[in-house]
Amino acid sequence: MFHGTIVALITPFDAKGNVNYSKIKDLVQFHLEKGTDALLPCGTTGESPTLSTDEKLKIFETVVEASGGKVPVIAGTGNYDTAKSVELTLKARDVGASAALIITPYYNKPTQEGLYRHFSTIAEKTDFPLVIYNVPGRTGVNILPETVERLADDPRIVAVKEASGNIVQITELYKRVGGKLNILSGDDSLTLPILSVGGKGVISVTANIVPDRIKEMIQAFEKCDSQRALELNLKLEELNKVLFIETNPIPIKTAMNLMGFEVGGFRLPLCEMSETNLNKLKIVLQKYQLIS
Numbered sequence: 001m002f003h004g005t006i007v008a009l010i011t012p013f014d015a016k017g018n019v020n021y022s023k024i025k026d027l028v029q030f031h032l033e034k035g036t037d038a039l040l041p042c043g044t045t046g047e048s049p050t051l052s053t054d055e056k057l058k059i060f061e062t063v064v065e066a067s068g069g070k071v072p073v074i075a076g077t078g079n080y081d082t083a084k085s086v087e088l089t090l091k092a093r094d095v096g097a098s099a100a101l102i103i104t105p106y107y108n109k110p111t112q113e114g115l116y117r118h119f120s121t122i123a124e125k126t127d128f129p130l131v132i133y134n135v136p137g138r139t140g141v142n143i144l145p146e147t148v149e150r151l152a153d154d155p156r157i158v159a160v161k162e163a164s165g166n167i168v169q170i171t172e173l174y175k176r177v178g179g180k181l182n183i184l185s186g187d188d189s190l191t192l193p194i195l196s197v198g199g200k201g202v203i204s205v206t207a208n209i210v211p212d213r214i215k216e217m218i219q220a221f222e223k224c225d226s227q228r229a230l231e232l233n234l235k236l237e238e239l240n241k242v243l244f245i246e247t248n249p250i251p252i253k254t255a256m257n258l259m260g261f262e263v264g265g266f267r268l269p270l271c272e273m274s275e276t277n278l279n280k281l282k283i284v285l286q287k288y289q290l291i292s
Contacts, residue, residue, distance in 0.1 A: 001129060001158040002072060002099070002182055003200040004037030005215040007207040008045035010253050011059065013264035019055050020264060021062050027208075027261070028066035036211040037201065039063055042076035043101055044138065045205050045249045050267035057091055064096040074131060074203075078102035082118050089126045099129035099158065101203075106139035112147045123156040130156055135163040135186060145173040152180040161186040161203045167193055174198030188214075188240040192233040195221050206240050208252050209259060209290065242284040245277050255281060258291050 012023035024041075031039060041063045042048045042056050051059070060075045067073055075092035077100040078085045089100045102122055104115060123130055132151065136142040142164055151157050160177075162170050163186030174183055178198045185194040185202040194202075195218065207214050217232035243251045247270065254273050256263045258281070265272065273281065285291045 002038055004218055005207050005211050006038040006040055006203045007031055007036050008043045008203050008205055009041045010208055010249050010263055011046040024062045025066040028063055032070055034211045035215055038072040040074045040203055047267055048076050060092050060097050061095040072098035074099045074101050076101045080105035080108050082121055086122050086125045093128045101131045101133050103133040104139050104141050104143050109141045115143050116147050116150055119151050123154050129158045131159040131161055133161040145176050149176040152177040159184055163187050170194055171197040205248055205252050206243055238284055239288055242281055246273055251281055
């Protein structure tokens with residue numbers, strides 16, 4: 001159902017730290033012009049842990065309205081509480097989102113059976129397309145291929161965002177569920193390797209600034225032009241790397257401000273980059289001709 005270049009949207013703030021809904025509309029228009037295939041507001045890149053439920057709903061509604069049905073909108077609605085994930089997913093459905101991104105519960109570290117029940121309960125109670133988000137480095141729990149295979153029997157579970165960094169696991173995942181749901185890279189640096197083992201696209205941080213370059217790489221791969229895909233992937237390597245030099249989304253929002261997007265600062269506990277890393281970011285952005 002979801003494929004290609006999907007942007008994990010940042011959340012812009014104004015000078016007072018409030019969500020800048022007008023700027024969200026500008027960002028959506030930027031992505032429509034650049035050919036981004038889908039939009040994902042209120043994920044980790046969107047600083048979702050610091051957003052209130054009312055803010056999230058207004059962000060979902062803003063993105064849905066601004067996109068005008070031209071691309072799908074995947075709402076980040078999951079957390080470590082199954083009941084609250086259900087509640088927010090239903091509200092996202094009601095404001096017109098196309099699907100929901102559901103992260104594996106963090107901190108409480110459920111078992112594989114608990115993970116299965118978490119996702120299957122959300123699917124049953126919302127009757128809405130769901131994307132499983134596996135990012136063990138952030139959550140402390142890894143949903144295994146055999147668990148996803150059990151979940152893949154539910155047609156409402158349509159994709160997996162895989163950010164385990166484990167190509168062997170992702171290969172096994174495709175072997176088990178490749179014909180039932182789409183596997184999406186959750187790590188910009190691993191998008192091409194994940195495509196090579198059956199992936200269908202990426203939910204990308206880097207796409208906040210260069211969605212067209214990422215899309216070109218994916219399309220080259222899809223056209224079986226492996227050499228061109230490899231060349232384009234190598235051209236993105238240094239940019240992908242520097243955008244994770246500090247905790248995401250600190251570098252990407254900093255880069256966007258340097259590029260003139262004016263997306264504001266961060267909500268604590270996130271804060272501005274160190275001077276050393278800021279200088280490294282500037283050098284790479286200049287190299288990519290993204291700033292002068």
